[in-house]
Amino acid sequence: MSDRYIDFANSSIGQRLVGALGLPSPVRLERWQAGRLRPVEGPLLIGGGELAGQVNHFASKLTDAVFSYGSGSFNATSWIPGQGPKLKAVVFDASALLHIYQLKQLREFFQPLLRSLERSAHLVVLGRPPETLSEPFAASAQRALEGFSRSLAKELRNGSTLQLLYVGEGAEDQLEGALRFFLSPKSAYVSGQVLRLNACASQVQDWTRPLAGRKALVTGAARGIGASIAETLVRDGADVILLDVPAAKNDLEALAARLDGRFITLDICAENAPEQLIEQLPDGLDILVHNAGITRDKTLANMTPEFWDAVLAVNLNAPQVLTKDLLDSGTLRDDARVILLASISGIAGNRGQTNYAASKAGLIGLAQAWAPLLGERGISINAVAPGFIETQMTAHIPFALREAGRRMSSLGQGGLPQDVAEAVAWLVQPGSGAISGQALRVCGQSILGA
């Protein structure tokens, strides 16, 4: 469960050795601590087009040090390269760059500040969704932001991250929620990602408890990522019900006691699982997190029917059936948030995981296909795709593969269950209905892709 290399690389002798030998030197990522108030603890720099002005409106709620750089016409202290303070967070609005020659503003804005970033700084580029632009050249310029952003994310060092957010028309009022995630340590292990924000009627009322009053169910909650998700939803104010198989009852009971929550033991693949669940949720549900999942790895040449069936049943069929029945029974309320735990294997495929990757790709497809229909009731559905996360599951991977999995990402290390949990906790907020039908990778910008 622990990454000893990262301990070594950050020790005083380790630092010297790592440098001398040219070994990877991952830094210890800064993470969100319970009780913290401000998303950004340090200077936030804003620049670029008119969305920068909108960000500036709420920027003082994120940090007490807001700076502007470049052409911004809003009211903030100017940051001067080489003289201004080191930066903890940066937002650049590139949505007005609709011609190729305007793209040079990306270089002009970012170059001077790259040597002034604090450790674990968080950068965000804003754009307009290319598919919403009618002019092909404008769409091309906005799509170019993706190549730029993914490349720059790979160049950042010291635990810094960068994302690209495409902000749709009418979605501007959801920027605060997105930036509270992407500019804070809550997104410590998310980098190089591209996400679309759409208009959403709901809003978070209280940023210290964004999930207050929301009822949540988390499957596979007894340990690992599921337990961390439950814990994080409770921290954010949700009333959480933990679900896991009967065999995990002891762990589940202990966690429920600690979180002051309820628990349900249930085999989600049992034929009467939906009925049983509906019966035990008389007060309805606002948040449904399908985290339960299994692996039964074999190359297809050696895959047994049992291995195939078990993985598809638990990982893909159960989420489909349960969600549908909870919807049809009215248990899952309007404005609900549904999260499907996928995997980068479901995106890139993986040797020995034809069954697992099929199930996880199926979940991503489920979110895409179902989102427009569920959207009519204000319900969002998204996939969260973890990369290499340090859990009991990955602790059993052979050493060399485990090391490769950890280092083959821009952040040069595995993530923690908390990193996945923070992404889920953000996506289930009321305002996060702005995101639906999408897959968010929590992978440290793993190089593995499709």
Added chain:
Amino acid sequence: MSDRYIDFANSSIGQRLVGALGLPSPVRLERWQAGRLRPVEGPLLIGGGELAGQVNHFASKLTDAVFSYGSGSFNATSWIPGQGPKLKAVVFDASALLHIYQLKQLREFFQPLLRSLERSAHLVVLGRPPETLSEPFAASAQRALEGFSRSLAKELRNGSTLQLLYVGEGAEDQLEGALRFFLSPKSAYVSGQVLRLNACASQVQDWTRPLAGRKALVTGAARGIGASIAETLVRDGADVILLDVPAAKNDLEALAARLDGRFITLDICAENAPEQLIEQLPDGLDILVHNAGITRDKTLANMTPEFWDAVLAVNLNAPQVLTKDLLDSGTLRDDARVILLASISGIAGNRGQTNYAASKAGLIGLAQAWAPLLGERGISINAVAPGFIETQMTAHIPFALREAGRRMSSLGQGGLPQDVAEAVAWLVQPGSGAISGQALRVCGQSILGA
């Protein structure tokens, strides 16, 4: 330009050493030789749903040995596991698998034949585009094919490949063209890809010269990938005009003489480039291949304005401006085919290539955004994204990076310019209007992704 490791690994002593040391053992890929007639030289196995019957209609034109396996109701010799011949090509129609429990047919079909594949066998899975299915669970099942296919492609050995083709309604009559590419050595270095076929009115008349009568322009044609594209288009019957910068005139002239074609020296970034080009193309154009491109690599911290501007001007602006002016002047005719040479850097991003990746992502976005508009005139536009290709450009990459680039793919080696050229030659066929707005990777299923 040559991969000495692959020579070594395939030598008699090398084979033993590679096996004993657990080193990668890439095989020499089979490639298309001029004069060859049949796409498949060996047994072709067909199975699955009703598209399998449609493939069977033209299968005897692809090979002289057609077999069926599984539930197919069409007329072909049954293949029996353990007894049937080794297979050179396989097509499985999975388009009827609309429920999770039907997905097990993938395992049932493929498992028995995985030990009966010849070297450099080519496999294709057929499905229906998930986004065209109104039922979310059906869409999810069809989307699951992607995780399965990408995983199985990673499990194949000995130079074998696998793709997933989503066949839209009305696109069935374009399957022959697609399978002539994906089941033959023309797609030697393409694996793990997902492509959509849509309805298209045009058809190839003569499969031995599919581009007969078509006028083509290839930019950056003096050497490397561009020269190979020109050569391949000529092989397929096109009338090719070679374009490159004035400094490349000698190479260009020699190639033009060899191919019996015309050449034009022109700086495509010159302000009057479109006019000059239009003037020199009085007979119009059916095929436009934007291959010219440059790299000026630096991390963004060290990127000069000149490096940024040059890459964006050549790689992205010139293709936009030239294509638009050739369209507006009527030079680019109805039913034309436009190809933009992108890169996997444009998909995944790359350290030191913010400028290059932006330009290549911009091309992918250009194809996506422009395809619906150009489609009204029967014109298709697609991006081809090469991975690690053995050229003079990659020969200058430092050894360790070059080795990593070569081995970090399912096929364990770099591709050849011919591999990119074959993909282009297929996409510019009359029937390939079935594909538009898409990006086809030619990367040996490189693990690099977004």
